Amino acid sequence: MNELFDKLILQVLFTVLICASLFFYKYAHGVFYPSTRQHFFKRFYPSKNSSDTLHFFSRIIGIGIIFSEFSFNLSTGISLAILDFFAKAIFGFFLYLISLYIVDSIVLYNFEYKDEVLKRKNNAYSIITLAQSIGIAFILKTILKTSETSLVMLIFLWLFSMVLIGFASKTFPLMSKMSFNRLLIQKSLPLSFSYLGFFWGWVLIITSALDHKLISIKWYAIQVVLKILLSLIVLPIFTRGLKIIFRIYDEKDDKKNQELKDDTEINELGYGVYEGALFFTSCFLTIVITNRVFFGTFYPSF
Amino acid sequence: MNKFSLYTLLILIFLGLSKSFSPSSKRTDHIVNDRVFSSYFKGAPVSVVLLDRFQAGFLIKTYYFHLKIMHVFKSPETVTIRVGKKLWEKHKDNLGMSIFRREERNGKEYLTPMPPGILFVGDPSFGGWEYHASGAKQWKFHRAYRKFPTLFYWGDFRPSYKFYQRSKTYEENQQPFYGLYNEFGSKGEITKLILQSVESKEFTPPSETFLEHVKIYLSTPPWSN
Numbered sequence: 115m116n117e118l119f120d121k122l123i124l125q126v127l128f129t130v131l132i133c134a135s136l137f138f139y140k141y142a143h144g145v146f147y148p149s150t151r152q153h154f155f156k157r158f159y160p161s162k163n164s165s166d167t168l169h170f171f172s173r174i175i176g177i178g179i180i181f182s183e184f185s186f187n188l189s190t191g192i193s194l195a196i197l198d199f200f201a202k203a204i205f206g207f208f209l210y211l212i213s214l215y216i217v218d219s220i221v222l223y224n225f226e227y228k229d230e231v232l233k234r235k236n237n238a239y240s241i242i243t244l245a246q247s248i249g250i251a252f253i254l255k256t257i258l259k260t261s262e263t264s265l266v267m268l269i270f271l272w273l274f275s276m277v278l279i280g281f282a283s284k285t286f287p288l289m290s291k292m293s294f295n296r297l298l299i300q301k302s303l304p305l306s307f308s309y310l311g312f313f314w315g316w317v318l319i320i321t322s323a324l325d326h327k328l329i330s331i332k333w334y335a336i337q338v339v340l341k342i343l344l345s346l347i348v349l350p351i352f353t354r355g356l357k358i359i360f361r362i363y364d365e366k367d368d369k370k371n372q373e374l375k376d377d378t379e380i381n382e383l384g385y386g387v388y389e390g391a392l393f394f395t396s397c398f399l400t401i402v403i404t405n406r407v408f409f410g411t412f413y414p415s416f
Numbered sequence: 417m418n419k420f421s422l423y424t425l426l427i428l429i430f431l432g433l434s435k436s437f438s439p440s441s442k443r444t445d446h447i448v449n450d451r452v453f454s455s456y457f458k459g460a461p462v463s464v465v466l467l468d469r470f471q472a473g474f475l476i477k478t479y480y481f482h483l484k485i486m487h488v489f490k491s492p493e494t495v496t497i498r499v500g501k502k503l504w505e506k507h508k509d510n511l512g513m514s515i516f517r518r519e520e521r522n523g524k525e526y527l528t529p530m531p532p533g534i535l536f537v538g539d540p541s542f543g544g545w546e547y548h549a550s551g552a553k554q555w556k557f558h559r560a561y562r563k564f565p566t567l568f569y570w571g572d573f574r575p576s577y578k579f580y581q582r583s584k585t586y587e588e589n590q591q592p593f594y595g596l597y598n599e600f601g602s603k604g605e606i607t608k609l610i611l612q613s614v615e616s617k618e619f620t621p622p623s624e625t626f627l628e629h630v631k632i633y634l635s636t637p638p639w640s641n
Contacts, residue, residue: 115431115435116473116476116477116478117472117473117476117478118431118434118435119431119476120473120474120475120476120477120478121434122427122430122431123474123475123476124474127474190629192474194626194629197626197629201633263632263633263635264632264633264634264635264636265633265634266633266634266635266636267635267636267637270636328637329637330637330638330639330640331636331637331638331639331640332639332640333640334637
């Protein structure tokens with residue numbers, strides 16, 4: 115019973131440590147995003163501004179996802195376990211905040227948090243930042259897992275993943291028929307749903323490409339690039355296949371209805387859901403091909 | 417029922433279920449005091465040597481003994497048992513000592529800590545006294561038991577008659593005997609041989625310095641295989 119009590123005490127202690135590191139995160143967030151400082155340091159009212167609540171909680175969900183990858187290994191002693199945790203936690207949330215800053219700068223370069231969320235209460239903007247916060251958290255979770263205990267490899271993988279997500283986020287005009295900047299100014303929810311599916315889809319592909327054992331740097335990088343290239347080959351097949359199988363009629367594809375390509379048509383919530391869901395599902399199916407096909411001894415090597 | 421009671425109930429259910437299904441507590445036997453030794457260690461003659469004593473845990477400690485059970489016609493076996501704090505503290509100075517013995521002839525049991533192998537010294541079935549030129553007598557095991565000094569981690573030590581007589585006096589008075597020059601026990605020179613041996617150290621957690629640990633943070637895999 116002693117051991118069980120002791121384990122329970124340790125688990126409660128680690129819970130407190132996680133809370134303490136979240137406290138550090140709060141201050142670090144204030145440094146990176148001075149405009150959000152008032153929300154992190156003053157009392158927050160969730161029902162006051164829905165778009166701000168979405169934005170605020172997306173960052174909290176994100177850090178929760180990242181922290182879910184951390185572990186306490188007590189085999190080497192409690193002090194080293196705590197050191198490991200804090201080293202990874204501090205690196206984890208700093209990289210997370212820098213990543214969010216980079217992706218915000220790439221995707222939302224025309225928009226300001228203060229204007230969109232605080233003044234205009236733009237829910238579309240908040241849903242897009244939610245997609246980014248959660249998506250980047252999943253990528254960081256994967257690279258934290260892959261880098262294991264090495265902080266050097268964590269930085270290398272983070273840079274690599276930032277390049278990938280940077281390129282990926284620029285492909286939105288290729289996937290969607292919606293004009294990103296124009297519709298975001300109009301607070302278009304269909305756009306935000308379409309972007310949500312698009313961004314999370316890319317996150318799926320990137321995390322599945324990054325998620326394998328890092329034995330040598332060269333082969334790891336080659337494997338990741340090859341998996342992403344394979345994904346680019348397979349993804350359009352699934353997108354087209356889903357449309358044919360479920361007989362989805364996209365009015366924008368029809369040349370006769372070109373004139374329908376106006377804002378009223380495209381601003382239907384259903385259209386955004388269709389675009390986002392189609393891409394997201396296709397990405398899910400794509401990672402089956404890139405990650406879950408095991409050839410084994412099908413092609414024997416001599 | 418308020419939230420606090422529910423929370424307490426939840427903790428109790430968790431601890432109860434963990435206790436019922438905990439594999440670690442089921443795997444390791446628990447001995448509260450040395451009176452249980454008699455029923456725990458079967459057979460005769462038998463001598464139980466304390467190889468290591470260690471504690472585990474953060475705030476609430478669990479105490480362990482790593483023991484070597486010496487039989488005559490069977491290979492020695494090593495066991496790790498959980499013990500009570502009092503018993504653990506009692507044997508603080510008795511590392512490397514025989515903490516339980518049972519004679520074959522009359523089944524007599526001894527709990528007084530004595531140097532390892534003392535059970536067999538002076539018993540003509542296991543060896544005899546050899547005279548030296550100086551006139552001193554020294555114990556020598558029969559050929560069949562020639563491995564005993566190694567098994568008891570004696571090194572070059574061989575008990576003299578004086579050592580044997582003194583041990584008997586201490587045993588009768590139920591006082592621990594650490595050798596004529598305190599060569600046995602936790603601080604004894606001969607016991608240090610045990611502490612250095614791999615067998616006694618197998619349960620000691622691996623030690624890692626802070627710098628060694630920090631180096632892991634900077635490690636990188638090779639560029640290519």
